[in-house]
Amino acid sequence: MKSAMPKVLHEICGRSLVGHVLVAARELAPQRLVAVVGHESERVSAHLAAIDPEVRTAYQAQQNGTGHAVRMGLEELGGVVEGTVVVVCGDTPLLTGATLARLAGTHSADGNAVTVLTAEVPDATGYGRIVRDGASGAVTAIVEHKDATDSQRAIREINSGVFAFDGQLLSEALGKVRTDNSQGEEYLTDVLGILREAGHRVGACVAGDHREIAGINNRVQLADARRVLNDRLLTEAMLAGVTVVDPSSTWIDATVTVERDAVVHPGTQLQGGTHLGEGCEVGPNTRLKDTTVGAGARVDNTVADGAEVGERASVGPFAYLRPGTRLGVKAKAGTYVEMKNATIGEGTKVPHLSYVGDATIGEYSNIGAASVFVNYDGEAKHHTTVGSHCKTGSDNMFVAPVTIGDGAYTAAGSVITKDVPAGSLAVARGQQRNIEGWVARKRPGSAAAKAAEAASRAPETPAGES
Numbered sequence: 001m002k003s004a005m006p007k008v009l010h011e012i013c014g015r016s017l018v019g020h021v022l023v024a025a026r027e028l029a030p031q032r033l034v035a036v037v038g039h040e041s042e043r044v045s046a047h048l049a050a051i052d053p054e055v056r057t058a059y060q061a062q063q064n065g066t067g068h069a070v071r072m073g074l075e076e077l078g079g080v081v082e083g084t085v086v087v088v089c090g091d092t093p094l095l096t097g098a099t100l101a102r103l104a105g106t107h108s109a110d111g112n113a114v115t116v117l118t119a120e121v122p123d124a125t126g127y128g129r130i131v132r133d134g135a136s137g138a139v140t141a142i143v144e145h146k147d148a149t150d151s152q153r154a155i156r157e158i159n160s161g162v163f164a165f166d167g168q169l170l171s172e173a174l175g176k177v178r179t180d181n182s183q184g185e186e187y188l189t190d191v192l193g194i195l196r197e198a199g200h201r202v203g204a205c206v207a208g209d210h211r212e213i214a215g216i217n218n219r220v221q222l223a224d225a226r227r228v229l230n231d232r233l234l235t236e237a238m239l240a241g242v243t244v245v246d247p248s249s250t251w252i253d254a255t256v257t258v259e260r261d262a263v264v265h266p267g268t269q270l271q272g273g274t275h276l277g278e279g280c281e282v283g284p285n286t287r288l289k290d291t292t293v294g295a296g297a298r299v300d301n302t303v304a305d306g307a308e309v310g311e312r313a314s315v316g317p318f319a320y321l322r323p324g325t326r327l328g329v330k331a332k333a334g335t336y337v338e339m340k341n342a343t344i345g346e347g348t349k350v351p352h353l354s355y356v357g358d359a360t361i362g363e364y365s366n367i368g369a370a371s372v373f374v375n376y377d378g379e380a381k382h383h384t385t386v387g388s389h390c391k392t393g394s395d396n397m398f399v400a401p402v403t404i405g406d407g408a409y410t411a412a413g414s415v416i417t418k419d420v421p422a423g424s425l426a427v428a429r430g431q432q433r434n435i436e437g438w439v440a441r442k443r444p445g446s447a448a449a450k451a452a453e454a455a456s457r458a459p460e461t462p463a464g465e466s
Contacts, residue, residue: 001218006040008090009047010216012226013233014253014272017216018044020093020229022052023254027097028086028104034076035090036060036069065185066161067177074171081167084108087188089161091216093225094232099212100162106205107164113200114170114192116142117162119210127158128189130204139202142189146182157206159189160213169195229254242276245283259295277311291321294329307339310346328363342373345388357381358400362388368412371396387422 001007008018015023018035025033033052037044038060045057058076060069070087074080086104088095099117107115116139118130124145129152131141142159143152173191181187196202207213216222233254234247241260244250249266258264258276265283270276274288277295282288284301291304294311302316306323309315314332324341327333331344334351342356345363350356354367358375361367365386373384374397382400386392390404393412404410405422414428439449 001216001222006044007216008044010222012093012222013229013251014255015093016047016051017093018048018090019051020254021088021090021095022048022055024095024097024100025086025088026052028100030086031083032056032077032081034058034073036073038063038069065179065183066188067174067186067190070170070188071174071186074174080171083167085165085167085170087161087163087165089215092161092213093216094212094214094228095162096212099207103162103164103205106203110203111201112164112203113166113195115164115203115205116192117160117207117213118157118204119160119207119213120156121158121210122156124153124156124158128161129153129155130157130159131155132157139192139204140196141193144181144183144187144189158213160207161215162213163188165191166200169200173198250283286316359384359386359398361386362390362406364388365390366392368392368394368396370394371398374399 001010003010009016033054034056035048036058041059048055048057056076058072060072084104084107086100088100103115103117116130121127126145128142128144129148130139131143131152132138133140145153170191173194176194177186177190179186192202211228214221214225216225230251231247233252234244234250237252237258238244242258243263245264246266250264251269253271255272256270256274259278261279262276263281267285268283269287271288272290274290275292276282277293277297279295280293280297280299282293282299286299286302288299289305291307291309293299293309294313296312297309298314299309300316302319302321304321307321307325309327310329310331312330313327315321315327316335318336319333320338321333322338322340325339326343328344328346328348330347332349332351333339333344334349336353337350338355340357342359342361344350344361345365347364348361348366350367351369353369354371356367356373358381359373360383365388371392371394375381375384384398384400384402386404387406387408389407390409392404392410393414395413396410397415399415399417402416403419404416405420405424407423408420409425410416410420411425411427411429414426416426416428420426439446439452443449
């Protein structure tokens with residue numbers, strides 16, 4: 001990956017690589033779940049604890065191979081485990097719980113000592129090859145790419161690294177694994193040969209889609225997996241009644257939920273815990289993170305993070321809703337409006353060119369264009385309250401803390417520094433003063449001076465004529 005970040009912590013579609021694997025594993029409802037950690041173990045363990053507090057971790061101090069890693073996992077569980085042990089890799093984010101359930105079901109139904117999940121791939125380079133008995137088709141061995149002969153490298157059926165084992169037999173066989181291979185490591189795949197030689201049944205379950213078992217080893221594979229998973233998520237949404245106008249330019253996280261009849265326009269990114277309500281319309285060119293959009297709302301060319309958009313509300317175009325923003329039913333945050341930690345009541349409109357920060361606005365008020373809620377004094381943030389049915393003029397500055405009472409008006413160009421009683425009109429601006437002849441005296445010869453001189457010579461139009 002050529003990264004300061006451990007590979008399994010890289011993210012696609014809202015989860016880390018290992019996070020996707022844990023979700024798939026949890027669909028089996030395992031009695032115990034152990035993650036074996038080694039490189040950057042503290043960072044990986046902290047991440048695991050944050051996303052799945054019940055997962056246990058086993059530390060592999062030296063990375064001596066997959067067989068050694070599984071031994072460390074079993075030791076965390078006391079050494080011997082009764083029942084079925086399913087082993088998965090931490091870098092296979094496309095693996096599904098349904099495929100794991102099919103593997104476990106095949107393992108149980110066939111009475112196998114071990115069942116390997118396999119897949120046929122277009123290019124098997126780098127993968128362990130599945131060697132089968134020519135007559136029966138039974139799995140006889142898994143040969144790592146570096147140890148394979150030319151004829152074995154021609155095999156396209158590969159080992160996924162995902163297995164179902166009889167727990168007791170696995171523990172016994174791991175004690176017999178040798179390290180006489182090109183890597184000098186304990187290969188988990190050697191367990192298959194050991195169990196087969198002992199007379200136990202070794203089986204396979206072929207994955208329906210080879211992409212499910214794809215491991216991530218570089219940024220190209222990371223991007224490829226992201227596209228596959230994104231397409232999968234969008235397909236699920238569309239089949240559930242969501243209109244995605246252009247899937248090729250739409251990105252969605254696995255943690256996003258969307259109700260039917262929602263419409264998602266091109267260039268939209270839905271991230272984190274975002275939820276789209278029934279019949280809402282989002283995009284184009286919109287990014288929503290951890291944001292709830294109510295039924296029938298419209299969000300256009302907007303960036304929102306940690307916001308709530310009420311039913312039938314309107315946002316954008318070119319709006320920015322920061323954390324703590326809550327728009328009520330039929331409220332509006334219009335063109336070039338930024339909001340942060342603000343509660344906007346039902347039917348209230350902030351139509352354009354305004355900043356509303358650390359504020360509460362009541363119902364059916366209107367905030368004039370180019371208004372700023374001045375919330376920061378250089379050391380602390382302060383709150384502004386605007387009541388219901390208020391009308392504030394354009395180019396207003398509300399210097400917090402300040403309260404505008406219900407039904408109050410403020411004049412255009414006012415800097416409001418004191419509370420405005422309910423039903424009052426506040427005017428806070430200097431008196432206009434016209435200095436005649438100033439341009440001619442201060443800017444002689446300028447275009448403005450010439451225009452003013454021409455205007456002064458023009459005959460006045462009699463009243464009533466045009």
